[in-house]
Amino acid sequence: MVENGQREEPRELRVKPIRNGTVIDHIAGGQALNVLKILGIAGATDATVSVVMNVESGKLGKKDIVKVEDRELKEEEVNRIALIAPAATINIIRDYEVVEKSRVDLPEEIVGVVRCQNPSCISNTSEPIRSRMRVKAKNPVLLRCIYCEQPLTDKIADYLI
């Protein structure tokens, strides 16, 4: 504790640097677990994954960070996380060095990631199809179901498959 009673900020890193893999930075505070869900590594996985949530960020106020070791995420799988974390940056790490840095950018169509919010939509039945959403606007995100044309803007995280 310092003299004025406030807790001193620890100087050490909360999670140690990774040797190889992917670091997703600047995720909006509290969304890290949804990011993992979108990446399909929310359940049982062999990957070593570190999650840091709600750390101070000059840009976002609070941000989350996800580190996935020994796996270089492909652009198309990473871009989908722009649905809930539009400011996220992707760092590909090799031998502790950032060899590639990019921002996420939503593709024109999102397949099999978000289900339609319309309970009467054919995509919410047992038909052999995957949900398909067309991206109509990126900021704020506006999706439109390709089947029933119902828009989806708010609470996109609630509809992650």
Add this chain to the structure above:
Amino acid sequence: MREFSREEIDSVLDLAASLETHARGKKSDILAGKSLALLFFEPSTRTRMSFETAMKRLGGSVINLGPAEGSSISKGESLADTVRVIGGYADAIVIRHPKEGSARLASEFSPVPVLNAGDGAGHHPTQTLLDLYTIRKESRLEDLSIALVGDLKYGRTVHSLAYALSLYGADITLVSPPTLRMPEPIKADLFSKGTVVRETCDLGEVINEVDVLYMTRIQRERFPDPVEYSKVARSYRITPESLMGAKRNLIIMHPLPRVDEIAPSVDETPHARYFQQSFYGVPVRMALLKMLIGGGA
């Protein structure tokens, strides 16, 4: 209807006009040897019969799914499989299904063209096209002033029609009880296209100003209180008296079936067009069938 351009709509309406004599009975063999499959998973009278008439009047034949009970659907077959199989028997499929987006799904799996004859609360594009045909033929599509009246919240026909009319720069007045107003996203869409949209609860306010009154049925089940329902239903009822100050060339349309919203005595006035409107479903559907399976326009 959102994917149709004005030019595409116009080409359907032009072709429909050229086929109208055949719709009235002049012999045609344009679609001789062709077969149309009707897959109606929901009850329908006029849409199913007018598709059937359109196909037969052009010399083609029709195969019918019949009631879903006792068919492969009742055994749990997916819609995707059903259209793949039926698509092997016919040159085009007409589908009505309770789930929204079902026609889109069918078109992904079907080996032949699919026509949407209504998918739940979603779309009913052939109704919109026949509405536009009626307006063009019995009034005008340019510089039109139209009032859409009744249930604008759940009525799928008015949503598609409003969108299509926005392509023609129509001046649209929405007349409905407060609880059945047109949903905000649809209004926002219309505004963004530069369409003039007014909203009111009072039919009397607009009845003397418009070229077209498009009436829809207000369903009793939308109102928990029967007293409230009958009050609202009365205030949206058209009678010859309520038309006293209307424009001479006003036309009244209705997708039918009507209940109380248009008094039978209005049928005898020069304003009534709902039965012609219903008939125009035949030439419009003929045009679509010819475009899809008869070698284009």
